Amino acid sequence: MLLPLGVITELQALLGDRFSMAKAVRDQHGRDESPYPELAPDAVVFVQTNEEVACVVKLCNEHHVPVVAYGAGSSLEGHVLPIHGGICLDLSQMNAILEISPDDFLVTVQAGVLRKQPNQEIKDQGLFFPVDPGTDASIGGMCATRASGTNAVRYGTMRENVVALTVVTSAGATIRVGSRARKSSAGYDLTRLFIGSEGTLGIIIEITLKLYPLPEGISAATCIFPSVSAAVQAVIAIIQYGIPIARVELVDETAITAINRYAKLSLQEKPTLFFEFHGSPLGVQEQAENTQSICSEFDGSGFEWSANPEDRTRLWQARHNAYYACLQMQAGARILNTDICVPISKLAYCIDRARDMLNQSHLKSAILGHVGDGNFHALIIIDPNRAEDIQEAERLNRLIVQDALSVGGTCTGEHGVGMHKIQFMLEEHGADAIECMRAIKAVFDPNNILNPGKMLPAPPL
């Protein structure tokens, strides 16, 4: 779009050289970690205060100019691509930790704070924030996509770990939703409505997060299984037994092969579970021992565990390297990352089906799973310049999503909808629920300026 001159003038007056239409700056904000081609916004604003955010949004609303919030640019589904042009609202300079309240187990941060930053500042107080998507995403972005990571099985996702938000509405009002209380029954849950709204209902600018005590004891373990199914059955039994696993990650044989090549290791190329246990020193030993005995009932072998930090790092090394190892499977590759989440009893079925379909494809791939949640990723390796790769990866993704929906699951466990999952929204939710979502969108953003074209399918003509 052509930005109205009035908007340009006012933004320049408001922000000085923190308003930019330079090509390099725009290009930098025209991509995320998805394989979508670059698409630059018309201008980028680097906001520093709540008032600036409110002014920018109000101005854009008056002129019907789209506004796309931008944190770390690490979204995976094209969330930040300005498909209708407009302003990229870069929140990365709003990166202050506003208040740490150790006795309340709360921290309040600005939206541009990256997820590792609070953990650096609070670890001396014996606390941590658990949600850990693979990348060092912004907390605002993690709220917007309802992100999670490897330890949601124990600590929950962003949905469970935010108590309050400050949000700028499309009209430029600044509202606070939630409170500092850990629970409340006072009115509609606006906090949860903004969490996962992908910048389409308001701009999240401040977040109050729950903190947890750093566990006194941590132990890690790995175990090899003859099949994905055996590994998943073991995890179900472990949860049924009541072992409060903090992390349980599945790495399939193709991913192990990639890791062996990447990190020059010689791990057995079999489905492998990686565990982490949090608790008292005695407790994490007991958890590991009980886990070992359950794993052996499901033909798990080569069980190794340790509470020693160096050994833990060594045991988990393969899992930590998995994403990069997969990227290295092919020069110049990018990854199309599927993200279905299913009832845990259907996880082995869905992974086995996915593996069969992937094996029949010309594309390389690997599977990583957050087994405790029923969420797994097929990392499909593509050459982003080959149309047939993209087409094939999309075909596989669609088949994998169909399987998830057929067993009562979801097309996205933690990455969000963005541009990429819109095609599944109607089938997943049904026409009436989508109509509810559209009505909410219309109420919160009547001029459709907030990240337009994302998440919701276009209404029927």
Added chain:
Amino acid sequence: MLLPLGVITELQALLGDRFSMAKAVRDQHGRDESPYPELAPDAVVFVQTNEEVACVVKLCNEHHVPVVAYGAGSSLEGHVLPIHGGICLDLSQMNAILEISPDDFLVTVQAGVLRKQPNQEIKDQGLFFPVDPGTDASIGGMCATRASGTNAVRYGTMRENVVALTVVTSAGATIRVGSRARKSSAGYDLTRLFIGSEGTLGIIIEITLKLYPLPEGISAATCIFPSVSAAVQAVIAIIQYGIPIARVELVDETAITAINRYAKLSLQEKPTLFFEFHGSPLGVQEQAENTQSICSEFDGSGFEWSANPEDRTRLWQARHNAYYACLQMQAGARILNTDICVPISKLAYCIDRARDMLNQSHLKSAILGHVGDGNFHALIIIDPNRAEDIQEAERLNRLIVQDALSVGGTCTGEHGVGMHKIQFMLEEHGADAIECMRAIKAVFDPNNILNPGKMLPAPPL
């Protein structure tokens, strides 16, 4: 209101003798556990199927007749009173457990199922549903009020424990929100929007709940403290230490006095904490021992603990009797129950302030607290026929809520807004957030037929 004849005729045709305008039936549905005077609906319908609910709501919407959902009638804030008349939709006959999925740790129930019922049916499978408001409420009602109970500190509230809902909208459409996956990033969180919406956005008819493994070991403990403040400080330290307490309840000295009288016990009349620990047999022993050593740092004394079921029951007997003991403090009494929830570091301050104000009142009272959540109840004993009692209890409630709001808390931790907390909504949320809630209400219920007059303050003229 006078029910339109067309509505009466159609409901009779649809439901036969499950449509009633008999005074006894109407009166029975005209009260809850609040001290509000009775207010009968114009008619009661006893629905048995999803289709019947949809038909009733659709019909009422067409005729602009209010519909108030009714489960067990155990709400505490006048939620079910039909203040604008209309139809009481009694869901108590929709009480089937529809599907138990032990491997998915899920159970699907109809809205009229009472909370203890699924636990009876699943305990043989080694599973349980943890959310436990004091009474045997309906699961639908617990969703509608975003209820919790004594073990939210470990297992969360209804907000965290529902994965999917089936809801009838005001237009009579039946929509399914959420999925059977434990987490999802696919679109707006309609599930959380209906949870806590108190029957004002739709009628919840089916609920899919998370289940947890029955802990292999359970231990209970009690400890006496010189002051409420010392008890709360001990709990903060216990959480900081990482002890995963399943329950921690505070009973203040006045409540202990009432219990001694009620149950002919001779407990020390001091602030007392009641603990429960879930884990492995070894783990619950360690938790109890560590808790004891932390309690003693905060002048806790008389620490007793046991993993033996009979001893556990004896230790917790006082807490279990607390509500009834308080009701017995005065003949013919009813209780006005406050419900603030505050950041935990402010809990001792708020309880001490409440105790001071209560001590200066002519009304008897006792305080019970879900300390781990920062939530406490002042049980204010009133004679419901004495206007000055009601006035005084309301004055005290307002002062206690003011304190909560001044420290960033909420007017209701788990009971909901109903009629009684409407007065605090504007101050707690601010005008812009209330405007958002009103806009959502207007979208979901354009004719304002769903539990009208509840939760949201009337808009300014």
